[in-house]
Amino acid sequence: MIRISGLHKAFxxxxxxxxxxxxxxxxxxxxxxxxxxxxxxxxxRCLNGLETFDRGSVEIGGFxxxxxxxxxxxxxAVRGQVGMVFQEFHLFSHLTVxxxxxxxxxxxxxxxxxKAEAHAHELLSQVGLAERAHAMPRQLSGGQKQRVAIARALxxxxxVLLLDEPTSALDPELREEVREVLRRVARGAHDPSGAxxxxxxxxxxxxxxxxxxxEIWTPAAGQIVSKSEPKKH
Amino acid sequence: MTQASAANAAxxxxxxxxxxxxxxxxxxxxxxxxxVRAWTLxxxxxxxxxxxxxxxVVVAIVLLVPRAAHADWAEVxxxxxxxxxxxxxxxxxxxxxxxxxxxxxxxxxxxxxQALARELGVRAKFHQNDWSNxxxxxxxxxxxxxxxxxxxxxxxxxxLRLSRPxxxxxxxxxxxxxxxxxALADLGGHRIGTLNQTxxxxxxxxxxxxxxxxxxxxEPYLDxxxxxxxxxxxxxxxxxxxxxxxxxxxxxxxxxxxxxxxxAIRPTEAELATRVDAALxxxxxxxxxxxxxxxWKLWDSRQDELSARDTVATAAAQAASVASASSGVAxxxxxxxxxxxxxxxxALFFQGALLTIFISVCAFGLALPxxxxxxxxxxxxxxxxxxxATAYVEVFRGTPVLLQLYVLYYGLSSVVRLGPxxxxxxxxxxNYAAYEAEVxxxxxxxxxxxxxxxxGSLGLSRVQVLWHVLxxxxxxxxxxxxxxxxxxxxxxxxLVSVITVVELTKRMTIVAVEARDWVVPGLLCASLxxxxxxxxxxxxxxxxxxxxxx
Numbered sequence: 001m002i003r004i005s006g007l008h009k010a011f012x013x014x015x016x017x018x019x020x021x022x023x024x025x026x027x028x029x030x031x032x033x034x035x036x037x038x039x040x041x042x043x044x045r046c047l048n049g050l051e052t053f054d055r056g057s058v059e060i061g062g063f064x065x066x067x068x069x070x071x072x073x074x075x076x077a078v079r080g081q082v083g084m085v086f087q088e089f090h091l092f093s094h095l096t097v098x099x100x101x102x103x104x105x106x107x108x109x110x111x112x113x114x115k116a117e118a119h120a121h122e123l124l125s126q127v128g129l130a131e132r133a134h135a136m137p138r139q140l141s142g143g144q145k146q147r148v149a150i151a152r153a154l155x156x157x158x159x160v161l162l163l164d165e166p167t168s169a170l171d172p173e174l175r176e177e178v179r180e181v182l183r184r185v186a187r188g189a190h191d192p193s194g195a196x197x198x199x200x201x202x203x204x205x206x207x208x209x210x211x212x213x214x215e216i217w218t219p220a221a222g223q224i225v226s227k228s229e230p231k232k233h
Numbered sequence: 234m235t236q237a238s239a240a241n242a243a244x245x246x247x248x249x250x251x252x253x254x255x256x257x258x259x260x261x262x263x264x265x266x267x268x269v270r271a272w273t274l275x276x277x278x279x280x281x282x283x284x285x286x287x288x289x290v291v292v293a294i295v296l297l298v299p300r301a302a303h304a305d306w307a308e309v310x311x312x313x314x315x316x317x318x319x320x321x322x323x324x325x326x327x328x329x330x331x332x333x334x335x336x337x338x339x340x341x342x343x344x345x346x347q348a349l350a351r352e353l354g355v356r357a358k359f360h361q362n363d364w365s366n367x368x369x370x371x372x373x374x375x376x377x378x379x380x381x382x383x384x385x386x387x388x389x390x391x392x393l394r395l396s397r398p399x400x401x402x403x404x405x406x407x408x409x410x411x412x413x414x415x416a417l418a419d420l421g422g423h424r425i426g427t428l429n430q431t432x433x434x435x436x437x438x439x440x441x442x443x444x445x446x447x448x449x450x451x452e453p454y455l456d457x458x459x460x461x462x463x464x465x466x467x468x469x470x471x472x473x474x475x476x477x478x479x480x481x482x483x484x485x486x487x488x489x490x491x492x493x494x495x496x497a498i499r500p501t502e503a504e505l506a507t508r509v510d511a512a513l514x515x516x517x518x519x520x521x522x523x524x525x526x527x528x529w530k531l532w533d534s535r536q537d538e539l540s541a542r543d544t545v546a547t548a549a550a551q552a553a554s555v556a557s558a559s560s561g562v563a564x565x566x567x568x569x570x571x572x573x574x575x576x577x578x579x580a581l582f583f584q585g586a587l588l589t590i591f592i593s594v595c596a597f598g599l600a601l602p603x604x605x606x607x608x609x610x611x612x613x614x615x616x617x618x619x620x621x622a623t624a625y626v627e628v629f630r631g632t633p634v635l636l637q638l639y640v641l642y643y644g645l646s647s648v649v650r651l652g653p654x655x656x657x658x659x660x661x662x663x664n665y666a667a668y669e670a671e672v673x674x675x676x677x678x679x680x681x682x683x684x685x686x687x688x689g690s691l692g693l694s695r696v697q698v699l700w701h702v703l704x705x706x707x708x709x710x711x712x713x714x715x716x717x718x719x720x721x722x723x724x725x726x727x728l729v730s731v732i733t734v735v736e737l738t739k740r741m742t743i744v745a746v747e748a749r750d751w752v753v754p755g756l757l758c759a760s761l762x763x764x765x766x767x768x769x770x771x772x773x774x775x776x777x778x779x780x781x782x783x
Contacts, residue, residue: 048690072694079692090687094705104691107701149687156692 018222027196031209083153143174319381352512403488426453585740599662604669629667657729716773
């Protein structure tokens, strides 16, 4: 369950979020679909504490975030429950694919190397990169990097996944492989036998949003102006 | 020192210097050691280009600018000026700046130089020159005579024209109370300090003492008082002023040896030499020399020997005879021809190179972690810690490392008594830490912000983000600059000779003076530095290529 109440955020006097109220139930997929500058990325970043906010509150993963700077302990706890995928991947360039995926489980969760690696191999085969576990990020294509980033975000067994324009930095011909992985992750989220995974997807790809999401939010002028059912094809 | 060499190089004339080419080689070796120190990646290439350009300009100056011919007596008379070389660092009472009138030179040698010039019918003009290099500078024609506590030795006599003595000195041994050291024969195996290129140095090596060399007169006595050495052997004039008054020290009343100060003139200038001798004789006979020495409270029974010059027993002759009697010890420089480097000297060279590497590696081992810590504090800590880190960087980067070494070794010696090598490592390490801090701060800032965000969004704490994600990447970015700084440190380590460490460059200057040859020792020294730094330069390039391709 994610509950956003009266969220206000301004950057040097310019309001970006002007009182956002919204909530997402566990296991649901929400797509924020809108033009750039509509504050959708900022909203996403407020949810895991990458940005602070001025007013309102956020409840996420069983924790509550308040305005102003966050307590490091709360922040770490939230981030243990909330994974994030960035537009520009941000893989750690000094680590292999495998080490990128196992870093957080090992040093944040204290998972043993063997166990963390076994789980990482599993995740990598889910994103179709079982063969590239020992490659360095610089040896991967953009699409492959983003698939590693998705595996990395899921590695701690998170309950919420925040996807910030996951396909926008990719050449059109590389987007499909990432979409395919997102479809698989979304099916997992909808799989009643698995643990519920709540997904917030920021995108301006209409087709992707309508294909994956249970609900489409359209932000504009710092508010979510409409919440609608996706048009399934 | 490099600046002085550059100025001197401009005076070198190929036409009148038979070994001009060879000397130029030695000079070039110096310039090859021009240090390039860069603290940001972007400045690296620019600085390297500048250094190359500077080197070209220096070479061009050396090759193109003709030097005025050696001043002989006719020239001295025509100019109405007798140029005399000395070192103000020698201090009171030789030649030093008046404490009440800055810029005015005083001292008994100033008075003697003026009297001498007056006898010759010209003015005296002082030329400041590093004391241990007075002889090479005289030979190069920077001035006409040396008049600065230069002792009469057979070696110097075979190389230069030396006047009759103008002063008789005794070698005085200063020790701490309770010391059993009484005579030269007692000094074998003991750590005894003295000045570089002195007769005392020769006496000490001839008697197998462990010689610790200093460049200034006060420093050996301070080290003796602080227990770093067991005795100081120097001229009584120096001992009486700088050593014996210290409450922690005792000076032996009996001279361990005796010698004379003389005026040195280039061997080609017979007429000037004759006239200087005649002038000195006149000053002695007329009593003017005695008046000068009495004015400076330097007249004592030793000076009775001045009027009977041939009977003066020189300490140097004694050193020479002791040395030649004991096999296995190199005799003090004697003979006319340049001497080939002995195997023992080569071994000392390699020892010096090893010490240079040891000091550089240890200093860098200190500078690197400290620099990284400072960079992290500057880019990630709170305002108070950041202020102190910034202050550290600015202070250590904004003051000369030479000064820092002096302060650390001599200035703080009443608080902490550091050994010379420890002080060298600490001084260079603390100084370079300031530069490393800037390199790493730049590298940390060069990382995309997304790296820290991605790591943070995975739940890593700030320390974990730094340790596992940011530093491993920033160190890779900084590596080319680091290897470059290490090469600079390797060469800067020659500065620690001021705190008595005999590393590679110091060893070169000592051997060069002993062997009367700057070319072979200079080239050997340069090639050793090159052998140490070239692989590092290649490593730097390789690392740059490897990490820039990512």
